[in-house]
Amino acid sequence: MAIEDDARALAALIEGARAVVAFTGAGISTECGIPDFRSKDSDTTKFSWRRHPPMPFDVFMASEANQREAWRRKFAMDDQLGDVVPGKGHRALAALAASGKVIGVVTQNIDGLHRAAAAPGDDIVELHGNGGFATCLTCGVRHEIKRVREKFEIDGKAPRCLCGGIVKSATISFGQAMPAEAMERARALTLACDLFLSIGSSLAVYPAAGFPLLARRNGARLAIVNRDPTPFDESADLTLRGDIGATLAAAAARVLAPK
Ligand code: NAD
Numbered sequence: 001m002a003i004e005d006d007a008r009a010l011a012a013l014i015e016g017a018r019a020v021v022a023f024t025g026a027g028i029s030t031e032c033g034i035p036d037f038r039s040k041d042s043d044t045t046k047f048s049w050r051r052h053p054p055m056p057f058d059v060f061m062a063s064e065a066n067q068r069e070a071w072r073r074k075f076a077m078d079d080q081l082g083d084v085v086p087g088k089g090h091r092a093l094a095a096l097a098a099s100g101k102v103i104g105v106v107t108q109n110i111d112g113l114h115r116a117a118a119a120p121g122d123d124i125v126e127l128h129g130n131g132g133f134a135t136c137l138t139c140g141v142r143h144e145i146k147r148v149r150e151k152f153e154i155d156g157k158a159p160r161c162l163c164g165g166i167v168k169s170a171t172i173s174f175g176q177a178m179p180a181e182a183m184e185r186a187r188a189l190t191l192a193c194d195l196f197l198s199i200g201s202s203l204a205v206y207p208a209a210g211f212p213l214l215a216r217r218n219g220a221r222l223a224i225v226n227r228d229p230t231p232f233d234e235s236a237d238l239t240l241r242g243d244i245g246a247t248l249a250a251a252a253a254r255v256l257a258p259k
Helices: 003-016 025-030 055-061 064-081 090-096 113-117 145-153 180-192 208-215 244-256
Strands: 020-024 101-107 124-126 128-137 142-144 166-173 195-199 221-225 238-240
Touching: 003 195, 003 221, 003 238, 003 244, 020 180, 020 208, 025 090, 025 113, 025 244, 055 064, 064 124, 064 145, 064 166, 090 101, 090 113, 090 244, 101 180, 113 124, 113 145, 124 180, 142 145, 180 208, 195 208, 208 221, 221 244
Parallel strands: 020 101, 020 195, 101 124, 195 221, 221 238
Antiparallel strands: 128 142, 128 166
16 A cells, blocks of 8 residues: 555544554654664664663673673663654654644653653653663662763763662663553553554564553554554554554644644
8 A cells, every 4th residue: 555545544543533542662763763673674774783782681680790781882872873853753643642632652662752752741651661861770760861971981880879779771671570650551541542553563572562452452443553564463453564654644644634
């Protein structure tokens, strides 16, 4: 299907819905220069997850040397990615949220781009946290990356909080417990929608990938926009394989056009 056909089909579902929840993965941010994790060309862009693999939580916790290495990788990644800004997909969802159609965005991404595109008060749930700041694993206080980096570059030590706790990028690593409050908010949004829109996710990571299933079981319609097949394609009401930014921008333009 051409993008315009895709957009027409998606816009019809959105227009027919009372409340839409968007569930996004790494695919919505590839147009911003951040490669995804699993698709086959994810190694060809300027930054490669395979060369900078995320460190599992138990490895991070095992030693101060590992924590130093995790921070070294984080700073190298930030330098390679440079300043990233929201793409057409993020902006389209923000516009649909402003119109009241999209009641919330649940994202697996850690790049903060939904927040950057959103209006104050938009409901954005970052299931896997946000790489734009750090937190103390003991007292939970927020630490700014800029300050953490300045200190790291002076003393070369893994950062510690004033309370003595380990400071970690505010993202959820493989093996780390999911944040209970974010999971609960995502669940409430999922149960409140009648159209669940899964965008740019291979739907391979649990428990996050359980949300489309929950929405479906609760009677919501399911639409998937993703280049590669997902395990939920068969049960979806609509599955689109076109480019996310182009498809969402065209669909939002249709929904938001003066009638
Ligand atoms: P994934 O890499 O498993 O899947 C991304 C999907 O997006 C792929 O199936 C691919 O076909 C599709 N895709 C990529 N670009 C597209 C485009 N322009 N148009 C249409 N489809 C496109 O991603 P996931 O399911 O989000 O799981 C990855 C995990 O790694 C997540 O938990 C996430 O936290 C993390 N991660 C985050 C980022 C980020 O914050 N931007 C980037 C990579 C990985």
